[in-house]
Amino acid sequence: xLESTHPLADTAARFVWWLPTLPLIGFLINGALSVxxxxxxxPADPSSDHGHEAHGHSANAHHQPHAADAGHDGHxxxxxxxxxxxxxxxxxxxxxxxxxxxxxxFFAMRGVExxxxxxxxxxxWLPVGALQVDAALQLDGLSMVMVLVITGIGMLIxxxxxxxxxxxxxxxxxxxxxxLFVFFMLLLVxxxxxxxxxxxxxxxxxxxxxxxxxxxxxxxxxxxxxxAFIVNRIGDFGFMVAMxxxxxxxxxxxxxxxxxxxxxxxxxxxxVTAICLFLFLxxxxxxxxxxxFVWLPDAMAGPTPVSALIHAATMVTAGVFxxxxxxxxFSIAPVASLTVAxxxxxxxxxxxxxxxxxxxxxxxxxxxxxxxxxxxxIGVGVxxxxxxxxxxxxxxxxKALLFLGSGSVxxxxxxxxxxxxxHGDDAQDMRNMGGLKKYMPATWALMxxxxxxxxxxxxxxxxxxxxxxxxxxFARAHGSTLADATLLGLPGSTVLYIVWVLxxxxxxxxxxxxxxxxxxxxxxxxxxxxxxxxxxxxAPWIMTGxxxxxxxxxxxxxxxxxxxxxxxxxxxxxxxxxxxxxxxxVGEATARVxxxxxxxxxxxEEVLIGLAVAIAIAGIVIAKMRLKPEVLVSKSASLPSxxxxxxxxxxxxxxxxxxxxxVKPTYAISKSVLxxxxxxxxxxxxxxxxxxxxxxxxxxxxxxxxxGRVGTYAWMLVLGxxxxxxxxxxxx
Amino acid sequence: xxxxxxxxSAALFTIGxxxxxxxxxxxxxxxxxxxxxxxxxxxxxxxxxxxxxxxQVFVIFVMxxxxxxxxxxxxxxxxIFRHKKSVNLQDINILRG
Numbered sequence: 001x002l003e004s005t006h007p008l009a010d011t012a013a014r015f016v017w018w019l020p021t022l023p024l025i026g027f028l029i030n031g032a033l034s035v036x037x038x039x040x041x042x043p044a045d046p047s048s049d050h051g052h053e054a055h056g057h058s059a060n061a062h063h064q065p066h067a068a069d070a071g072h073d074g075h076x077x078x079x080x081x082x083x084x085x086x087x088x089x090x091x092x093x094x095x096x097x098x099x100x101x102x103x104x105x106f107f108a109m110r111g112v113e114x115x116x117x118x119x120x121x122x123x124x125w126l127p128v129g130a131l132q133v134d135a136a137l138q139l140d141g142l143s144m145v146m147v148l149v150i151t152g153i154g155m156l157i158x159x160x161x162x163x164x165x166x167x168x169x170x171x172x173x174x175x176x177x178x179x180l181f182v183f184f185m186l187l188l189v190x191x192x193x194x195x196x197x198x199x200x201x202x203x204x205x206x207x208x209x210x211x212x213x214x215x216x217x218x219x220x221x222x223x224x225x226x227x228a229f230i231v232n233r234i235g236d237f238g239f240m241v242a243m244x245x246x247x248x249x250x251x252x253x254x255x256x257x258x259x260x261x262x263x264x265x266x267x268x269x270x271x272v273t274a275i276c277l278f279l280f281l282x283x284x285x286x287x288x289x290x291x292x293f294v295w296l297p298d299a300m301a302g303p304t305p306v307s308a309l310i311h312a313a314t315m316v317t318a319g320v321f322x323x324x325x326x327x328x329x330f331s332i333a334p335v336a337s338l339t340v341a342x343x344x345x346x347x348x349x350x351x352x353x354x355x356x357x358x359x360x361x362x363x364x365x366x367x368x369x370x371x372x373x374x375x376x377x378i379g380v381g382v383x384x385x386x387x388x389x390x391x392x393x394x395x396x397x398x399k400a401l402l403f404l405g406s407g408s409v410x411x412x413x414x415x416x417x418x419x420x421x422x423h424g425d426d427a428q429d430m431r432n433m434g435g436l437k438k439y440m441p442a443t444w445a446l447m448x449x450x451x452x453x454x455x456x457x458x459x460x461x462x463x464x465x466x467x468x469x470x471x472x473x474f475a476r477a478h479g480s481t482l483a484d485a486t487l488l489g490l491p492g493s494t495v496l497y498i499v500w501v502l503x504x505x506x507x508x509x510x511x512x513x514x515x516x517x518x519x520x521x522x523x524x525x526x527x528x529x530x531x532x533x534x535x536x537x538x539a540p541w542i543m544t545g546x547x548x549x550x551x552x553x554x555x556x557x558x559x560x561x562x563x564x565x566x567x568x569x570x571x572x573x574x575x576x577x578x579x580x581x582x583x584x585x586v587g588e589a590t591a592r593v594x595x596x597x598x599x600x601x602x603x604x605e606e607v608l609i610g611l612a613v614a615i616a617i618a619g620i621v622i623a624k625m626r627l628k629p630e631v632l633v634s635k636s637a638s639l640p641s642x643x644x645x646x647x648x649x650x651x652x653x654x655x656x657x658x659x660x661x662x663v664k665p666t667y668a669i670s671k672s673v674l675x676x677x678x679x680x681x682x683x684x685x686x687x688x689x690x691x692x693x694x695x696x697x698x699x700x701x702x703x704x705x706x707x708g709r710v711g712t713y714a715w716m717l718v719l720g721x722x723x724x725x726x727x728x729x730x731x732x
Numbered sequence: 733x734x735x736x737x738x739x740x741s742a743a744l745f746t747i748g749x750x751x752x753x754x755x756x757x758x759x760x761x762x763x764x765x766x767x768x769x770x771x772x773x774x775x776x777x778x779x780x781x782x783x784x785x786x787x788q789v790f791v792i793f794v795m796x797x798x799x800x801x802x803x804x805x806x807x808x809x810x811x812i813f814r815h816k817k818s819v820n821l822q823d824i825n826i827l828r829g
Contacts, residue, residue, distance in 0.1 A: 708828030710761070710821050714752050 008118040008139065011108035012101065016120050016137050019098055019105075019147060020186040026094035026179035033083040034173040081171040091175030092158035095182065099151040102144075109144055114584050117143075117256060119192050126195070130251055138192035138255060142585045145389060145578070146189035146321055149396045150314050154182050156546035157309040160404050163543035164305055164411060174214060174303070181207035185314050189321060194243050194253040197322070201239065201286065204315045205232045211310060212302040224301035231295040235285015242278035245271065259328040267332040268485065276329050276336030280343075283319030287373045290347045294655055296370055300362040304410060307362060308403030312369050313396035320373065320392050323380040327589035330380070334485035337381050337593065338495050341473065342487065344377025345502035350652070352509035356516070357641065357648035360428045361406045364517045368454065369399055371506055375469055378503055382482060382496065383593025384472030385586035386561065386579045391465035393578075394557040398453040398462055401550035405447040408539040408547065409433065409521060412440060416528060416535035425529075430517065431635040435526035439536035442544050444522045446551040451518050453554045455511035456616040459572075461557030466507065467612050468563060471600065473500040474608060481595045504615055511619020519627045527634040565605040737778035744771035758809050758819040762802075769798050 008014075081087070117140035126133035158178060165174050184203025191197035205228075213225030247253055249271055250261050265272040283289070288296035299311045310316070323330055323340060330337050351370035358364045372395050379388030413427035425432045437444040453460035456467065476482050477496035485492040526533055538544060561578035600608070641649050650656070707713075744767055751764030773791045780787035813819050 706828060708825030710824065711753070711756075714761075718749060718753060 006116070006118045007112035008108060008114075011112070012104035013108050013118055013139050014120065015101060016105060016118075016139055016190065017122055018101055019151070020137075020183050020190065022094040022098040022101070023179040023182035023186065026090050027176050027183060029090045030087050030172045030176035030179060033087060034170070034176055037081065037083055037172065080167055081169060084166065084171045087172040087175045088162050091179060092155065092162060094179060095151060095155040095158045098182070098186075099155045102147045102151045105139065106144055106148060109139070109141075114140060117192075117585075119256065121192075131247065131253075133193060133195045133253060135196060136192035136254075137190040137196075139190070140585050141582045142321070142324060142389065143189045145393060145581070147186060149393055150182060150185050150189065153313045153396055153400050153550070154185075154309060156549055157305050157313075157400065157404065160308075160407070160543050160546045161303075161305040163540050164407055165303060168303075170214065174211075177207055177210045177214070178306070178309070181211070181310060181315070185318075188318055192255060194246065194255075197325070198239060198243065201282075201318060201322075202236065204310070204318065205229065205236070205286070208232075208299065208310050208315055211306040212299045214302055214306070221301040224295075224298040228295040228299050231292050232285045235282045235292055238278040238281025238285070242275050242282065245275045245278065249275075255325065262328045262332060265329075265332065268334055268481075272329055272333045273336050276326070276333040277339060279322065279326055279329070280319075280336060280340050283322050283340075283377075284343065285319075286322075287316050287319030287377070288347075288370045289319070289343050289374060289377060290350060293347060293351065293370050294658060297363055297366040297651070300360070300366050304362065304403060304407030307366070308400045308407070311366070312399040312403050316369060316373055317376065317392045317396065320376040320380055320388050323377070324385045324389050324586060327380075327383075327385050327586045331383060331481075331589035331592040334481045334492065334593075335487055337383060338482055338485060338487040338492055339381070341378050341381025341482075341499045342495055344374040344379075344381055345473075345499040345506075346374070347371070348374030348378065348506040349502045349509070350374075352506040352513065353648055354651045355513040356509060357645055358513075359430055359635070359649075360426075361409065361430050361433075361517060361521060362403075362428055364430075364513060365399070365402050365406060368402075368510065368514065369395075371510060372399065372454070374506070375466060375503065378473055378499055379469040382469075382473045382476045382499070383480065383590055384469060384476070385590055386582050387465065387468040387472050389582060389586075390561045390578050391462075391469055393560060394453065394461035394465040394554070397550055397557045398450040398460075398554040401446060401450040401547060401554050402454070404543070404547055404550065405443050405450065406521075408440065408443045408543055409436060411539050411543070412436070412536050413528070415537070416532040419535040420529075420531045422529065422532060425635065429635050430520035431633065431638055432527055433521045434524050434528070434632055434634075435522070436536065437522040438526075439533070440522075440538050442538055443547065446547045447522070448518060449551045450554050451514045453557070455514055455620060456507055456612055457620075458613060459555075459558060461554050461560075463613070463616070464558035464561060464563065467609055468561065470500060470503045470507070470612060471563075471605060471608050473503060475600045476594065479594075479596045481593055484595075504611070507612065508615045508619045508622075511616045512623045515620045515623035516627055519623065520632060524627075524629040524632040527632070563605070563609075565602050565609070568602065734778055734781065738775055741771045741775040741778065744768075744774065756820050756822055758812070758821055758824075761821065762805055762809065766798060766802070769794055 117138045119136050119138050121134045121136040123135050124132070125135040158175070161174065161178065165171055168174060181204060184200045184207060186200070188197050188200025188204060191200060209225045209229040212228055213222045216222045216225070243253060246258065249265060250258055252258060252261070262272075265275075285292045296311060296316065300307055302311070330340070348371045351367045351374065355364050355367035355371065358367060372391070376388045376391050376395070379385070379391055381388075410427055413433065417423065417425070417427055449460065453462035456463045458464075473496055477493040477500070480492075482496060483491070483493040487495050490498075528536065559573050559577075562573050562575045564575040567573065567575040640646075647653065748764045748766075748768035748771060751767065752761050755761050755764065773794055776787035776791045776794070809819055812824060816823060818824075
């Protein structure tokens with residue numbers, strides 16, 4: 001088999017199965033601690049439970065005085081979980097080891113020529129006739145990039161969580177869930193076939209649900225978890241249908257075999273298009289694209305590090321990963337690819353408009369994530385798989401930084417509110433912040449790095465990845481297989497130009513809303529109230545440390561894949577590193593989509609880059625001009641918005657529309673048809689009670705035969721004997 | 733001889749059946765049952781000429797069982813009479829379903 005001959009077989013890569021196993025061990029230990037603690041710890045004094053932060057930190061299973069984020073109420077000593085020390089070592093510890101192993105594997109991979117993926121088959125899992133599914137892990141350029149992002153950023157976020165969650169009563173439970181998430185996420189990216197990936201896919205959905213509803217004793221948090229879970233089920237339906245179709249038409253679910261046999265499917269045919277569209281339905285659910293994006297903003301109900309890890313850096317990018325992983329299919333389905341790009345572009349713009357008018361700092365970042373995921377789908381949709389993955393990586397850097405930075409801000413706000421017994425205002429509402437630059441200079445500087453990165457200002461990482469996506473969309477409009485296809489009656493090149501324009505427009509909006517967020521949070525007059533300001537301070541080093549690392553990565557992440565046009569102008573580093581790295585995985589598919597399309601000329605690329613930079617800077621300037629310090633007012637002083645602003649503030653009323661068109665009718669049909677009609681009417685009344693009534697009637701009939709009169713019985717006996725005689729007489 | 737014996741047996745059996753079906757008095761019904769048993773005994777004996785002594789052995793068995801049955805049956809009838817002051821089968825229907 002491959003293992004014995006593959007150049008990676010004798011390197012650290014043979015321990016690849018330890019990568020998911022390590023977080024699983026962490027999950028088991030932390031989970032055991034949590035279960036043991038809740039089984040043996042009685043409830044503490046319930047009367048001291050007075051947590052009512054907007055963040056929902058009052059939630060805990062033991063009614064201990066809750067002490068998350070800003071810690072305990074008043075000035076009493078924080079009550080930490082009695083196993084907090086062990087959980088703090090085990091939880092981040094397994095991540096450090098896993099990251100070390102990932103690095104060792106990475107360097108081993110750098111040392112060999114990777115022509116085929118290294119498949120590590122652990123055991124035969126589902127040997128059912130023609131369906132042969134192995135529990136197998138696959139190492140190639142793509143999964144290696146994902147593993148490095150997951151373990152690296154995961155490790156930083158675990159460390160951040162040690163500070164952020166230190167006083168939470170559910171501390172070991174939190175780390176158990178977080179470790180379990182990393183386990184499933186690694187399974188997702190390392191799976192060598194769709195089934196293993198699907199197991200990881202479902203597992204991360206479960207962990208997302210558990211962590212969104214981490215403070216489950218508040219109804220809104222539990223509802224948000226449920227919403228995420230249910231919306232994701234719709235997408236998973238698509239994923240499963242795609243798997244069934246793949247098996248029906250190719251007879252296998254292994255990535256390597258599918259890649260080798262994909263040409264058996266007619267290119268551009270209805271089958272491969274349907275498979276890709278169903279796969280994309282799954283991706284739209286997991287990666288929060290229209291029409292299934294509604295769960296992600298609500299997912300901000302979870303702890304902020306969770307938002308950073310799951311709902312920004314890793315899990316939500318699984319859809320992008322899956323499209324890149326299935327590039328062999330998407331590259332022969334131009335209609336599906338155009339759909340992916342168009343949906344991504346529309347989502348990018350749509351979410352960016354909502355981000356313009358959100359007041360909750362995490363909600364801004366949530367819509368920004370939806371928007372950036374749309375960008376990644378533009379990349380993988382137009383067949384620039386490397387660009388999509390590149391933006392995935394840089395986005396993981398700067399969005400994790402933004403979320404963790406906002407976590408630091410929320411932490412500081414909570415602490416200040418706690419110290420002054422001030423509970424009226426929302427600690428996450430940006431209108432209540434302002435001027436935090438003075439109190440949190442490190443967070444301020446780091447978040448500006450991330451903001452410039454996401455806005456696309458050179459030389460920050462987001463500039464390179466975003467520019468590469470937009471450039472690819474522009475370049476594919478001529479000569480590629482996409483340009484020759486038609487989508488909804490529109491020629492492919494028109495669609496790609498629309499995608500490109502939508503991408504540029506959302507780049508402008510991204511710069512505007514991110515600058516707005518920074519201005520509201522860190523600049524202008526302080527609106528926390530005079531009593532609170534002395535208590536505003538930088539978070540402890542365990543929280544700012546990961547921020548610094550992410551800040552450096554956001555700054556230099558672009559060097560992963562410098563465009564040739566820039567390295568030709570200024571020799572700042574090697575160009576296309578990531579592209580060479582991913583070449584064995586997606587190179588063929590990329591070339592197939594690009595078709596005969598020639599590369600853009602250097603001058604065109606320079607114009608495009610100049611345009612992108614101008615748009616980013618214009619966005620920042622517009623936001624700065626519109627939001628003068630005097631218009632930044634606190635929540636209580638701000639006027640209700642009207643017109644289009646009100647529509648944006650209410651998120652285009654999408655939730656309300658879904659409620660009216662899907663949720664309410666579903667409830668109504670469930671109640672009138674499924675419940676009273678089918679369940680009560682058909683099943684309960686007709687089948688259950690009906691069969692009972694029928695049996696009772698038959699019993700009554702039989703009972704009537706037993707008259708108790710010997711005469712009657714004698715008559716029956718004689719009649720029966722006569723009938724028998726007659727029957728015997730006939731038979732003989 | 734055989735035909736006459738079997739005819740008599742059939743006649744006796746039919747009388748017994750009609751008695752069981754039509755009479756109300758438990759004692760008479762009981763007697764009719766005995767009549768049916770003995771009608772069968774008669775045909776056993778008659779047919780033993782053709783088929784050997786097995787029929788005669790059976791007759792002994794039937795008489796033994798009939799004797800036992802008479803003892804039990806009469807005891808039940810007496811017991812019912814003590815209880816209901818009647819041996820009319822129309823009045824005995826406490827086992828109605």
